Amino acid sequence: MSVKHLTGLAVAATFLSAQVHATTEVEWWHAMGGNLGQKVNEIAADFNKSQSDYEIKPVYKGSYAETMTSAIAAFRAQQQPAIVQVFEVGTATMMGAEQAIYPIHELMKATNESFNPDNYLSAVTGYYTTNDGKMLSMPFNSSTPVLYYNKAMFKKAGIKSAPKTWQEMEDVSVKLLASGAQCGFSTTWQSWTQIENFGARNNIALADNNNGFDGLDTKFKFNSAPFVAHIAQMAKWSESGIFKYGGRQSKGMPLFYTQECAMTMGSSAGLAGIQENMKDIDVGVAELPFEDTLISTPQNTIIGGASLWVLRGHSSEQYKGVAEFFTYLSSPKVQADWHQFTGYLPITKQAHTLTQQQGFYKTHPGTETAVIQMTSTKPTVNSKGIRFGNFLQTRDIINEELESVWSGDQSAQAALNNAVRLGNEQLRRFERTQ
Amino acid sequence: MSSQAVFKNKWLPVALISPQLLITAVFFLWPAGQAIFQSFQLEDPFGLNHEFVGLENFIHLYNDSNYLNSLFTTLKFSISVAFLAMISALILSAFAEHIVRGSMFYRTFLIWPYAVAPLVAGSLWLFLFDPTIGVVAELLQWFGVNWNPTLNSAHAMWMVIITSTWKQISYNFLFFLAALQSVPKSLHEAAAIDGSGPVKRFITISFPLISPTSFFLLVINFVYAFFDTFGIIHAMTQGGPGRSTSTLVYKVYNDGFIGLNLGSSAAQSVILMIMVALLTVFQFKYIEKKVAY
The missing domain is CATH 3.40.190.10 (Periplasmic binding protein-like II)
Structure with a gap:
């Protein structure tokens, strides 16, 4: 190998590593084990492939309770991830920690990401929305x-x-x-x-x-x-x-x-x-x-399951990545796939319609029951969720x-x-x- | 000449023990100090709001019937585990000492469970005790026991006691075997000549001579049942049904890590810390001195 070749390689290596450093890493702590965990990794990998600016890194942290506790401990030690999956019963605790959380509606606005809360199923988002209609966390896996x-x-x-x-x-x-x-x-x-x-x-x-x-x-x-x-x-x-x-x-x-x-x-x-x-x-x-x-x-x-909370203390670059990822995550294609694979509810109306159009409910009897049960009536104060x-x-x-x-x-x-x-x-x- | 080494330099002994002191400081003093500080605080999980509440966390525990119940549960559990694990290990080691052929084989198998992690032991036995698919449960049902540890507190208690005992027998076995082997053969031979049988010899010669080991194991078994059985309880019952298998340590975990009530959880750890300190003082002051041959 000649010196010329070596120099070429070194230049290429520098270039490549510079490329790697250019992507902003965003950590996502979740509680999805087994098949669900693999699906989460798949979603993150697909998102990472779809663009080159951000890299979502999913980290499995154990049970729901363990994931939440470790995120809180990490926050106290100022090592918190940007995104953490928190189960529905932890909602009030997260909401109460105003200095620790970055509400979704603020995040989407600050990063100029297009976001319409009306696209989401109200029976799902109601749980994570304030009384004046501000969505605080991103619904991810909701079941009923x-x-x-x-x-x-x-x-x-x-x-x-x-x-x-x-x-x-x-x-x-x-x-x-x-x-x-x-x-x-x-x-x-x-x-x-x-x-x-x-x-x-x-x-x-x-x-x-x-x-x-x-x-x-x-x-x-x-x-x-x-x-x-x-x-x-x-x-x-x-x-x-x-x-x-x-x-x-x-x-x-x-x-x-x-x-x-x-x-x-x-x-x-x-x-x-x-x-x-x-x-x-x-x-x-x-x-x-x-x-x-x-x-x-x-x-x-009312729903169970978990939503994704964004924690404060990260750079605006990372928050931009989070916002883009959330848009990707709630896109009809990703949502419909997640819904069909896991049995969790589709979080947007478009994902539900897409699943209908794909004929999934006909070939998989019973999978639409939960969606119908959630959407056939307008939620009342007693059925929109608990806090x-x-x-x-x-x-x-x-x-x-x-x-x-x-x-x-x-x-x-x-x-x-x-x-x-x-x-x-x-x-x-x-x-x-x- | 004195048999004790005397250091002329004042700083050399300090330097020599400093690694140990450092470890104690980092892994004991610092967290213990944190726990004591936390036990006087009321705080939200994220640590954004603090309030000094004095002894409120302790007073709350004192008035909490669940805490007192948990104390009784712990005592019931610990006494049963210590008693069962020691008796079974003593019987097994008494027999193992007499085995001539294949003794290595038996000993190895008896020591094996000690290598099993508590959580694994818990999962293993939970499988055996499962009312729907478990082998032990099937056997019990065959004897007419309507086995259901998810609902019956006594069943759940026995399930965790048996599993914890199973895991601790090995440890006790090792110590009892070593102690029995150190009993002078001549005493046994003399007694045998006087016409006493093996059982009589065990009760009148071996058992009194191994009492220092027995008392040492008693303390160790209590500490084990108090603190090291968390994994078993976590895997098998999670403190249920009701609160029937929620020991003090399990409650610390549940209140602190699940319930995120750090103040109360810290107060409970402080109480446990005092208990261990008392147990250790007791061991050094009385047992080590008075039970000796």
């Missing part, structure tokens, strides 16, 4: 609880269609038990499906102050008669085998996978997991049951109190009274630290 049912077990029991109301849940379960099923239904994420969404679906308030949207001096009231009646009824069903509790979060799913329970209530994003675990079994997806003694046309349900500080702890309190109901140690009224009392303590502590 639906009812899954085992079609073969339904057929065996001679049941024609999925139950729509809680009364029908009981009737269907009795028939299922008579036909030899071990349990009628189970549930996952009990606070989310049986308390928060029971309130939304039947249009009853969980707390005053418009479910916490109007201020910090909120007080819980989910120990009101409808909630107590619902939990008491479930406790009764727990004794007779109609309902079986399978654990916190989504730990109860095996009860449905192994066909012990014929129905379960879970995240709409769980469909892929169900299909993988129940390969030869026909599973139907129905809307979450409602209580027909409370409401004749059920409300939309409670320290809600993660309150959810734990609700878990603990409900478990004591299912095990027969406490009455529904006593348990919900306790949960409200302890939950209010959390709200007061949150109020003091703001």
Whole structure:
């Protein structure tokens, strides 16, 4: 190799490294493991390929709680990422940290990125929007609880269609038990499906102050008669085998996978997991049951999942990259693909329409149920979302109190009274630290 | 001539122990100081607003029935684990000492669980105890036990106790085996000539002679059950059902890292720190001196 060649190489290397340095790196901490994590990497890689100015670097940080805690710890140490995925119950905590977060509406305006909040599904963005309509974080993976049912077990029991109301849940379960099923239904994420969404679906308030949207001096009231009646009824069903509790979060799913329970209530994003675990079994997806003694046309349900928050303390270059990435992320093509791959809701109307046009819902029955359930009615104050500080702890309190109901140690009224009392303590502590 | 080395230079001993002092300062004194400072504060998770609240975090804990329950849960759990792990290890090591053929094989297998990380041990046993697919659960159901640790607090408690015990037996086994092997053979032989059987010899000769080891293990087992079982509980029950398996350490994690209530979490760690200090003082002051042969 001659000196000339070497010089050429050196020049090329300098040029290349200069090229690498020219791209602005933007860190994105997320909590998507497994298949979802790979999809996140794919999205970031596609974005990085689509332009040469910015490089999004996704970093998997463990569970939702771990991701949020490490982002907060990083912020305290001034090492925070530009983008962090925070689950819905952390919303109030993030909102409260005004000096730490960079609201999306401000970011998009400051970076001159075209952004129209009206394109997004209001049932999704409502959760992350202030009362005067300012979007604070970018919805990313939103799901909502639906009812899954085992079609073969339904057929065996001679049941024609999925139950729509809680009364029908009981009737269907009795028939299922008579036909030899071990349990009628189970549930996952009990606070989310049986308390928060029971309130939304039947249009009853969980707390005053418009479910916490109007201020910090909120007080819980989910120990009101409808909630107590619902939990008491479930406790009764727990004794007779109609309902079986399978654990916190989504730990109860095996009860449905192994066909012990014929129905379960879970995240709409769980469909892929169900299909993988129940390969030869026909599973139907129905809307979450409602209580027909409370409401004749059920409300939309509220979402779960997570949104992307932008943290302060980065350069305007990086924020420009974040804004461009968010525009890319909410483009119909990316969104429709994400929605179809994961079962999470499409966050824009265009993505929903595109998925319809592609004929995805026809070839994949059940995948549109959640979207219909979310969009068929206009959200009310009780169904647009909740905003409670320290809600993660309150959810734990609700878990603990409900478990004591299912095990027969406490009455529904006593348990919900306790949960409200302890939950209010959390709200007061949150109020003091703001 | 004195057997103790005397340093003429004042700074040499300090220089020699300074690496250790540095490690203690960085990994203990500094975080401990932070915890004590935090325990007097009320703060939002991001650390944007502080408020000095004095002893409020401690008073709140004192009045919190959940905290007291958690203390009882911890005691129940720790006593069971220490007792079960020590008894089983003692029996196993007493037998292992008598094995002539293949003793390496048995010993290796008995020591193995010690190498398993708590979180892995938890996942492993959770699988065995799973009411739907677990082998142990199947066996229990066959005996007519309606096994359901997701709902039954007693079942959940037994599940974490058994798993924690399983993991600690190896450690105890090693120490008991070494202690038993150090018991002079002549004592056993003399007793055998006097006509006492192996069980009698174990109870009257070996057991009293290994008591320093037993007391050492008692303290170690308590510390293990208090602090090192976090991974097992986290993997198996996450403190549930209800709060029935939420030990003090688990509560520190839950309040601090999940609930982001740093003040209360720090106050709880300070209390734990005091407990460990007392346990250590107790060990050095009484056990090390009084239980000796």
